[in-house]
Amino acid sequence: MTTSPSERIRSASFRRATAALACTAALALTAAACTGSSNAGSSGNVGSSSAPVTITFWHGWSAPNELKAINTSIAAFEKANPNIKVKAVGNDTDDKVNQALRAGGANAPDVVSTFSTNNVGEYCSSHAFADLTPFMKADGLDPAKTFPKSMLDYTDYKGDQCALPELGDAYGLYYNTDMFKAAGIASPPKTLSEFDADAVKLTKASGGSYSQLGFMPNFHGYENQSEHLLGQWGPSYFTAAGKSNVAADPAFTQMLTWEQGLAKSLGGFTELEKYRNTFGDEFSAKNPFETGKVAMAMDGEWRVSMLKTDAPELHYATAPFPVPDALASTYGRGYQTGTIIGMNAKSSKQAAAWKFLKFMTTDTPMLVQFANAISNVPSTFASLQDPGLDHSPQFQTFLDIANNPNTNTTPATVNGGKYLTTIQNFEYDFEAGKVPNLANGLKGLDTTIDNDLAQAGQ
Amino acid sequence: MATVLGIGRGPRGSRSAVSLPVPPALRRKRRRELSTAVGFLSPWLIGFAVFFAYPLISTVYFSFTHYDGFNAPTFVGFKNYTYILTKNADFWQAARNTVWLVVVMVALRTVFGLGIGQLIVKIRSGAGFFRTAFYLPYLAPPVAATIGFAFLFNPGTGPVNHFLGELGLPQPGWFTSPTWSKPSLVLLTLWGIGDLMVIFMASLLDVPTEQYEAASLDGANSFQRWRYVTLPNITPIIMFAVVTGVIQTMQFYTQAIVAGQVASGVVGNSGQPFQPGYPSGSTWTLPQLVYNIGFQNFDYGSACVISIILFVVAMAFTALLMRRRAGLVGED
Numbered sequence: 001m002t003t004s005p006s007e008r009i010r011s012a013s014f015r016r017a018t019a020a021l022a023c024t025a026a027l028a029l030t031a032a033a034c035t036g037s038s039n040a041g042s043s044g045n046v047g048s049s050s051a052p053v054t055i056t057f058w059h060g061w062s063a064p065n066e067l068k069a070i071n072t073s074i075a076a077f078e079k080a081n082p083n084i085k086v087k088a089v090g091n092d093t094d095d096k097v098n099q100a101l102r103a104g105g106a107n108a109p110d111v112v113s114t115f116s117t118n119n120v121g122e123y124c125s126s127h128a129f130a131d132l133t134p135f136m137k138a139d140g141l142d143p144a145k146t147f148p149k150s151m152l153d154y155t156d157y158k159g160d161q162c163a164l165p166e167l168g169d170a171y172g173l174y175y176n177t178d179m180f181k182a183a184g185i186a187s188p189p190k191t192l193s194e195f196d197a198d199a200v201k202l203t204k205a206s207g208g209s210y211s212q213l214g215f216m217p218n219f220h221g222y223e224n225q226s227e228h229l230l231g232q233w234g235p236s237y238f239t240a241a242g243k244s245n246v247a248a249d250p251a252f253t254q255m256l257t258w259e260q261g262l263a264k265s266l267g268g269f270t271e272l273e274k275y276r277n278t279f280g281d282e283f284s285a286k287n288p289f290e291t292g293k294v295a296m297a298m299d300g301e302w303r304v305s306m307l308k309t310d311a312p313e314l315h316y317a318t319a320p321f322p323v324p325d326a327l328a329s330t331y332g333r334g335y336q337t338g339t340i341i342g343m344n345a346k347s348s349k350q351a352a353a354w355k356f357l358k359f360m361t362t363d364t365p366m367l368v369q370f371a372n373a374i375s376n377v378p379s380t381f382a383s384l385q386d387p388g389l390d391h392s393p394q395f396q397t398f399l400d401i402a403n404n405p406n407t408n409t410t411p412a413t414v415n416g417g418k419y420l421t422t423i424q425n426f427e428y429d430f431e432a433g434k435v436p437n438l439a440n441g442l443k444g445l446d447t448t449i450d451n452d453l454a455q456a457g458q
Numbered sequence: 459m460a461t462v463l464g465i466g467r468g469p470r471g472s473r474s475a476v477s478l479p480v481p482p483a484l485r486r487k488r489r490r491e492l493s494t495a496v497g498f499l500s501p502w503l504i505g506f507a508v509f510f511a512y513p514l515i516s517t518v519y520f521s522f523t524h525y526d527g528f529n530a531p532t533f534v535g536f537k538n539y540t541y542i543l544t545k546n547a548d549f550w551q552a553a554r555n556t557v558w559l560v561v562v563m564v565a566l567r568t569v570f571g572l573g574i575g576q577l578i579v580k581i582r583s584g585a586g587f588f589r590t591a592f593y594l595p596y597l598a599p600p601v602a603a604t605i606g607f608a609f610l611f612n613p614g615t616g617p618v619n620h621f622l623g624e625l626g627l628p629q630p631g632w633f634t635s636p637t638w639s640k641p642s643l644v645l646l647t648l649w650g651i652g653d654l655m656v657i658f659m660a661s662l663l664d665v666p667t668e669q670y671e672a673a674s675l676d677g678a679n680s681f682q683r684w685r686y687v688t689l690p691n692i693t694p695i696i697m698f699a700v701v702t703g704v705i706q707t708m709q710f711y712t713q714a715i716v717a718g719q720v721a722s723g724v725v726g727n728s729g730q731p732f733q734p735g736y737p738s739g740s741t742w743t744l745p746q747l748v749y750n751i752g753f754q755n756f757d758y759g760s761a762c763v764i765s766i767i768l769f770v771v772a773m774a775f776t777a778l779l780m781r782r783r784a785g786l787v788g789e790d
Contacts, residue, residue: 095753098754098756101528102528122755125526126527127528127529220722220723274613276614277615277634278614281723282723415755415756418755425735425739428736428737432737452546452547455537455538455760456756
């Protein structure tokens with residue numbers, strides 16, 4: 001068969017166009033292959049946990065003892081629920097969690113735990129986390145009878161219980177008993193004026209710096225975050241109408257002026273910052289309290305287990321962090337936060353996910369072993385009373401702080417912890433001497449926080 | 459169907475067009491050629507549509523909505539623009555920092571890159587060694603390089619301040635000082651100047667030698683040779699360095715956020731709140747604010763507003779420079 005020249009040209013042109021389109025299609029398909037696939041789900045996974053199912057659990061633990069503890073908990077769950085397998089992914093961060101929850105898909109987590117309680121308002125209001133109330137009602141789980149109030153407060157936003165506490169963190173005072181003895185201090189301070197005097201006594205200057213510092217007051221001093229320190233005042237961050245209250249509540253002014261005064265009496269902000277920059281990583285054996293660079297530190301209960309591993313020779317004790325002199329009767333209080341756990345609202349395996357979430361938040365033997373293994377405060381009334389819990393004097397301090405009726409937490413807002421970082425940044429400016437008028441500065445802070453909340457839709 | 463074919467197109471205003479019917483064979487040929495051309499262009503067209511046009515249009519659309527990434531966006535008019543420009547406490551600080559970095563960093567990178575390139579072109583021995591030595595830092599991953607710099611410049615334990623102290627010189631706070639944090643970031647980017655150095659070296663080697671010979675014969679000294687021969691020849695490259703430098707610096711993110719996080723001591727997943735900009739907001743840049751507002755505060759709408767502002771400013775600056783280009787390179 002012969003073809004005319006025009007047909008040959010047409011045929012050649014067609015082949016070229018086809019080749020070009022084929023190349024394009026191949027490229028497009030290759031690109032599409034990189035984007036993953038959607039979660040197809042499977043029958044039996046929705047509304048029923050009877051069929052075999054694998055759920056994905058993201059958590060933030062990464063240290064060997066933490067991983068061992070969480071894996072022991074997961075193994076206990078799988079043993080009790082042979083139809084449900086848990087694929088655990090550790091060392092997550094809030095940014096990764098946020099992205100995964102938005103993206104969804106087969107690889108997105110079904111259950112998420114995070115160390116930050118700040119995002120609860122965002123997770124609840126955006127419905128990224130499923131409301132757990134229907135699940136709790138169906139199983140007859142009464143949260144008020146199961147979890148301490150302060151822990152429920154940081155897992156709820158406007159009545160939407162989209163997360164539950166999974167172990168808690170309480171903040172208190174760590175002090176080096178050898179240094180106390182050398183300075184002639186017999187007992188831990190209970191009020192801030194006692195604390196300031198002790199901090200000065202425990203400080204030793206050396207060559208323009210320090211050989212030993214009583215306490216690092218600067219807000220970048222690891223756990224010296226505003227909300228941790230403000231816990232000793234028990235402030236009201238918001239009015240009943242939901243407006244920022246930092247200028248009106250004297251707690252903020254008092255805390256800032258106390259911190260500034262202490263910094264001044266220890267050598268000044270600049271000198272302290274210089275010394276702070278010699279500190280090692282907070283979550284390592286180079287932590288300044290562990291290496292003896294500071295005699296006192298505000299820290300969470302987890303430091304007890306870290307000290308056991310990192311600095312077994314260090315002689316130390318724990319106590320509630322001192323309170324303002326005017327609030328001496330509230331001594332024993334502290335700030336409380338904790339790890340939270342929630343369920344991806346887009347998960348197609350919610351029945352199995354809820355079963356796992358419920359186990360991780362309410363199973364007493366699991367909570368006790370987990371709390372003991374990583375030195376965290378357990379998060380249910382039952383586990384707090386359990387005789388198997390570590391009751392060593394150092395750890396008992398934090399259990400007592402958690403049980404103290406004056407212990408408080410920070411409220412959840414629609415834009416998460418934005419108001420806390422705004423307050424924190426203001427404090428950095430204040431301690432650096434960049435806020436000429438504190439009262440006006442706090443008023444401006446109120447406006448900023450209110451503007452941000454209004455923008456977020458509160 | 460008759461097709462109009464323009465023939466005899468003359469100067470503007472004196473165009474004479476004659477309509478002639480196009481033969482079907484020619485029409486088919488043109489259609490085939492067009493489809494072939496579109497077929498071969500389609501990878502670029504699809505890429506442009508998917509990775510530029512669609513994101514740009516959606517960014518404009520989302521900037522007028524309240525959108526948290528989980529629920530459907532709702533139209534809010536200019537509310538996000540008002541919030542960012544008049545109520546957000548961080549926007550103007552980030553904008554000032556970004557402008558500072560654009561002015562100082564781009565100018566110094568261009569001058570430094572050109573200076574190093576010129577030196578290496580001139581030296582008679584060891585050019586290979588110096589070329590490699592200056593280029594290697596550019597290959598270091600930005601995160602690793604920034605962490606390394608933060609440790610080297612640690613005011614308490616870093617060797618840099620130790621060395622300065624030994625010499626009796628002042629020991630700045632570097633990444634921990636609001637005054638020194640941006641200059642420290644500039645130092646970091648100057649250390650990784652290898653990319654510009656190579657480009658400038660290539661352009662300097664490309665200057666015709668006969669022009670230098672002619673200038674010498676005319677009695678030009680070395681400065682005059684550089685001013686009247688080298689500079690006009692490499693001006694397009696300087697323009698390229700400035701335009702790409704401005705665009706890159708307006709996207710400055712990684713080094714600033716890593717330096718802030720390392721220097722502040724806040725650990726990634728410890729649950730501690732961290733807002734970029736440490737210390738005292740001095741390293742806030744607009745790209746960090748986009749990420750912070752959009753992905754951490756769940757406010758895509760406001761983040762899109764900042765992205766649009768960045769886009770418009772970058773486009774305006776590039777257009778301005780391109781308009782000035784003719785004058786700079788000596789063209790009509």
